[in-house]
Amino acid sequence: MTQTSSASAPRSTSRPLLQTLFAQRAQAVIPSPFGAEIPGAVPVVTSFTFGLADPRLFPKADLARATAEVLAEDGDNALNYGGTFAGLIDVVLQLMRDRGVEAQPENLLIGYGSGQILGLLPQVFVEPGDVVIVEGPTFMGAVSRFAAAGARLISIPVDGEGMVVDRLEEVLRDLARQGIRPRFVYTIPTFQNPKGCTLSGPRRQKLVQLAAEYGVVVVEDEAYYDLRFAGDPLPSLAALDREGWVLHVGTFSKIVVPGVRVGWACGHPEIIRRLEMFRSEGSLGPFLGRVVARYCGEGRLQSHIQLLTRRYREKCQVMLEAIAQYFPPEVKVEAPGGGFFVWCELPPSLSASTLLQATRALGVTFLPGTHCFADGQGEHALRLAFSYQPEERIVSGIQIIGEQLHRLIHSCASGAEQQGKELSKSMDP
Amino acid sequence: MTQTSSASAPRSTSRPLLQTLFAQRAQAVIPSPFGAEIPGAVPVVTSFTFGLADPRLFPKADLARATAEVLAEDGDNALNYGGTFAGLIDVVLQLMRDRGVEAQPENLLIGYGSGQILGLLPQVFVEPGDVVIVEGPTFMGAVSRFAAAGARLISIPVDGEGMVVDRLEEVLRDLARQGIRPRFVYTIPTFQNPKGCTLSGPRRQKLVQLAAEYGVVVVEDEAYYDLRFAGDPLPSLAALDREGWVLHVGTFSKIVVPGVRVGWACGHPEIIRRLEMFRSEGSLGPFLGRVVARYCGEGRLQSHIQLLTRRYREKCQVMLEAIAQYFPPEVKVEAPGGGFFVWCELPPSLSASTLLQATRALGVTFLPGTHCFADGQGEHALRLAFSYQPEERIVSGIQIIGEQLHRLIHSCASGAEQQGKELSKSMDP
Numbered sequence: 001m002t003q004t005s006s007a008s009a010p011r012s013t014s015r016p017l018l019q020t021l022f023a024q025r026a027q028a029v030i031p032s033p034f035g036a037e038i039p040g041a042v043p044v045v046t047s048f049t050f051g052l053a054d055p056r057l058f059p060k061a062d063l064a065r066a067t068a069e070v071l072a073e074d075g076d077n078a079l080n081y082g083g084t085f086a087g088l089i090d091v092v093l094q095l096m097r098d099r100g101v102e103a104q105p106e107n108l109l110i111g112y113g114s115g116q117i118l119g120l121l122p123q124v125f126v127e128p129g130d131v132v133i134v135e136g137p138t139f140m141g142a143v144s145r146f147a148a149a150g151a152r153l154i155s156i157p158v159d160g161e162g163m164v165v166d167r168l169e170e171v172l173r174d175l176a177r178q179g180i181r182p183r184f185v186y187t188i189p190t191f192q193n194p195k196g197c198t199l200s201g202p203r204r205q206k207l208v209q210l211a212a213e214y215g216v217v218v219v220e221d222e223a224y225y226d227l228r229f230a231g232d233p234l235p236s237l238a239a240l241d242r243e244g245w246v247l248h249v250g251t252f253s254k255i256v257v258p259g260v261r262v263g264w265a266c267g268h269p270e271i272i273r274r275l276e277m278f279r280s281e282g283s284l285g286p287f288l289g290r291v292v293a294r295y296c297g298e299g300r301l302q303s304h305i306q307l308l309t310r311r312y313r314e315k316c317q318v319m320l321e322a323i324a325q326y327f328p329p330e331v332k333v334e335a336p337g338g339g340f341f342v343w344c345e346l347p348p349s350l351s352a353s354t355l356l357q358a359t360r361a362l363g364v365t366f367l368p369g370t371h372c373f374a375d376g377q378g379e380h381a382l383r384l385a386f387s388y389q390p391e392e393r394i395v396s397g398i399q400i401i402g403e404q405l406h407r408l409i410h411s412c413a414s415g416a417e418q419q420g421k422e423l424s425k426s427m428d429p
Numbered sequence: 430m431t432q433t434s435s436a437s438a439p440r441s442t443s444r445p446l447l448q449t450l451f452a453q454r455a456q457a458v459i460p461s462p463f464g465a466e467i468p469g470a471v472p473v474v475t476s477f478t479f480g481l482a483d484p485r486l487f488p489k490a491d492l493a494r495a496t497a498e499v500l501a502e503d504g505d506n507a508l509n510y511g512g513t514f515a516g517l518i519d520v521v522l523q524l525m526r527d528r529g530v531e532a533q534p535e536n537l538l539i540g541y542g543s544g545q546i547l548g549l550l551p552q553v554f555v556e557p558g559d560v561v562i563v564e565g566p567t568f569m570g571a572v573s574r575f576a577a578a579g580a581r582l583i584s585i586p587v588d589g590e591g592m593v594v595d596r597l598e599e600v601l602r603d604l605a606r607q608g609i610r611p612r613f614v615y616t617i618p619t620f621q622n623p624k625g626c627t628l629s630g631p632r633r634q635k636l637v638q639l640a641a642e643y644g645v646v647v648v649e650d651e652a653y654y655d656l657r658f659a660g661d662p663l664p665s666l667a668a669l670d671r672e673g674w675v676l677h678v679g680t681f682s683k684i685v686v687p688g689v690r691v692g693w694a695c696g697h698p699e700i701i702r703r704l705e706m707f708r709s710e711g712s713l714g715p716f717l718g719r720v721v722a723r724y725c726g727e728g729r730l731q732s733h734i735q736l737l738t739r740r741y742r743e744k745c746q747v748m749l750e751a752i753a754q755y756f757p758p759e760v761k762v763e764a765p766g767g768g769f770f771v772w773c774e775l776p777p778s779l780s781a782s783t784l785l786q787a788t789r790a791l792g793v794t795f796l797p798g799t800h801c802f803a804d805g806q807g808e809h810a811l812r813l814a815f816s817y818q819p820e821e822r823i824v825s826g827i828q829i830i831g832e833q834l835h836r837l838i839h840s841c842a843s844g845a846e847q848q849g850k851e852l853s854k855s856m857d858p
Contacts, residue, residue, distance in 0.1 A: 017644040026553040055505035067496040076484035079688035112710040119709025124455040215446040259508035261714035280548025281541040285690035
């Protein structure tokens with residue numbers, strides 16, 4: 001230990017010997033996408049990169065009170081070994097009921113964030129080379145886990161009404177002709193990450209129908225389901241499903257706080273039991289489960305969701321107004337219906353990485369679109385998170401990005417003009 | 430969903446179709462050993478079965494205070510997304526220093542209990558058929574995970590000085606002759622679960638030497654390391670290791686409270702990075718990590734360990750005295766040097782399952798020895814946890830077991846006597 005843990009390298013003999021002990025699946029180290037996505041501390045620049053929650057909305061006092069109550073009233077169970085707290089299961093069953101799904105405890109797996117559950121999916125479903133269908137763009141924090149397990153990813157485009165389900169049907173038909181059955185379709189139907197759009201009612205119906213027809217699981221990641229800025233919710237895919245093909249994934253990260261790390265899967269018991277089997281730590285911690293359940297009690301969760309929805313809608317509005325004021329008209333932006341993000345499409349002359357280089361030097365960052373596609377697309381797109389920054393930083397940050405957009409689009413245009421002139425000159429005799 | 434989640438079975442078509450979607454490794458469901466070991470609530474009978482902690486020793490007020498402080502002073506980071514809290518890493522590095530190991534952050538993985546880390550081991554090391562060496566008896570909560578991954582388990586006996594390392598050497602030599610290299614040796618060197626014995630100094634030296642010689646990882650599970658009833662600690666295997674073959678596994682479950690679910694692995698960075706890769710949820714929750722680190726600060730952990738050691742020593746003493754008073758002399762018992770358990774060996778005429786049947790009817794349970802062996806041994810042994818029950822229940826429970834022991838051993842003896850008489854009769858002409 002002393003040697004290997006110091007700056008000096010371990011003895012030359014031990015390293016190759018150790019490497020040969022690892023199982024095939026553990027030969028190469030694939031770094032965690034979550035590690036890369038999540039900063040360890042509050043960023044010092046105006047970052048629109050990560051979907052962090054707004055700390056000003058954290059119910060600190062209520063959580064402290066919930067913890068104190070749990071420890072005082074149920075500390076003996078909260079602090080010992082034990083299974084997932086039944087009261088938390090009830091809270092999740094109620095949330096599923098609100099989403100139109102009458103589930104039972106055997107339909108549920110509660111884990112350390114939806115990230116854990118999404119990370120377990122390839123263990124249950126994917127052998128190297130198996131096809132997994134994802135959206136393009138999508139949440140790569142999940143999708144890169146599927147890729148790491150050796151999945152062959154096929155991306156389906158997303159438009160203003162969510163995943164283009166007709167295109168999915170073509171792909172499923174083509175694959176079926178080749179005798180290939182995809183393992184699952186990963187979709188974020190509501191307030192899609194990163195695009196902010198929502199899968200339309202007819203597409204929802206068709207997607208569930210295709211799942212049953214082709215025998216493919218649909219993993220619906222509903223992280224942002226409750227952060228709806230206006231109107232009524234559409235039925236979740238799980239609510240439309242009659243045969244158990246939909247695995248619904250939810251999280252307390254967006255509706256309570258991310259730092260507690262509690263999420264869930266709801267679906268067919270055969271899937272749930274297998275996800276459970278690959279979750280090596282047993283059940284959710286008795287302490288954490290009770291704190292979250294206690295916090296959610298007495299209507300606190302619903303009123304907190306109302307507060308969050310109002311505030312995130314306001315922040316989104318501030319970002320959209322700043323964009324309208326500072327971005328050149330060549331940048332295409334659609335207002336999201338909820339969630340944490342605004343998706344922007346740049347003119348084809350400008351790449352998001354060029355823009356990022358310019359804005360990062362001025363202390364402002366965002367997520368380039370290439371980080372949202374499994375197939376290398378997204379060069380001319382970017383994701384802006386309005387969730388974390390306070391309003392004044394949203395405005396000043398958008399202004400800085402806007403100034404760089406004007407400069408770069410202008411210089412591209414004049415560069416193209418210049419190039420055009422040179423071209424016409426060279427064509428001159 | 431509605432159909433599958435209700436009492437009615439899913440449509441006949443969906444089930445076989447779903448089954449064929451699962452990866453090979455997920456075809457069969459293997460139930461969690463932790464689920465089976467851990468009751469959801471406080472047992473209603475006098476249970477000596479599980480290694481639950483004593484709730485009367487839970488530092489509820491200090492944990493409530495630590496939580497309130499974290500939320501008030503560092504809530505913005507505690508409740509957002511983020512990596513494992515650096516302050517908790519410092520606490521673990523100090524604990525490792527106390528165990529004679531100068532580790533660096535890259536040597537550490539902090540997870541949801543040592544159970545999670547032990548459950549991840551086969552992902553990194555085991556292909557079906559690979560050999561893993563364990564102790565007999567051992568902690569089957571961990572070992573059954575290795576078996577579920579397809580490991581071929583070889584058990585090495587444990588005597589009063591811990592694992593019989595000379596026997597391990599023979600096994601390693603025999604395997605090497607067959608060209609077989611075990612993936613790892615799983616040992617609980619200090620206050621072994623279930624035997625309570627401690628690996629002697631010379632055996633520790635030899636075990637580490639064998640690991641380097643044969644190129645085998647030694648996983649040392651030091652769950653009970655700090656719960657030492659008397660004397661000075663022996664050096665941990667990790668402290669003796671010079672080449673990075675020892676993976677040290679520790680936990681806050683026994684020295685703070687189990688319910689927070691925080692444990693760690695400390696070892697070669699190449700192993701740590703791979704364990705991390707298979708832990709699907711990313712890092713330890715920012716909230717939990719800060720609460721545990723805050724609790725451990727200002728010398729609170731060390732004084733709490735002193736309290737725990739004193740109280741568990743007293744409870745152990747109460748159990749040993751009750752055993753001396755109520756158990757027949759045919760039952761062999763050795764006083765443990767620390768930890769949670771007393772191991773008892775019954776005369777060969779009496780099986781622990783027969784005894785359990787009798788005591789369970791009177792409301793008293795324990796862990797039969799067969800639950801502590803990977804190879805079916807242990808029929809005439811049992812594990813008694815003194816950790817959970819209050820003193821008066823320890824005494825009354827041991828009295829009940831003792832009465833049944835007297836009755837069963839007496840009836841066995843008279844049965845054998847009877848049998849002997851009949852035998853001699855039948856030999857008479």
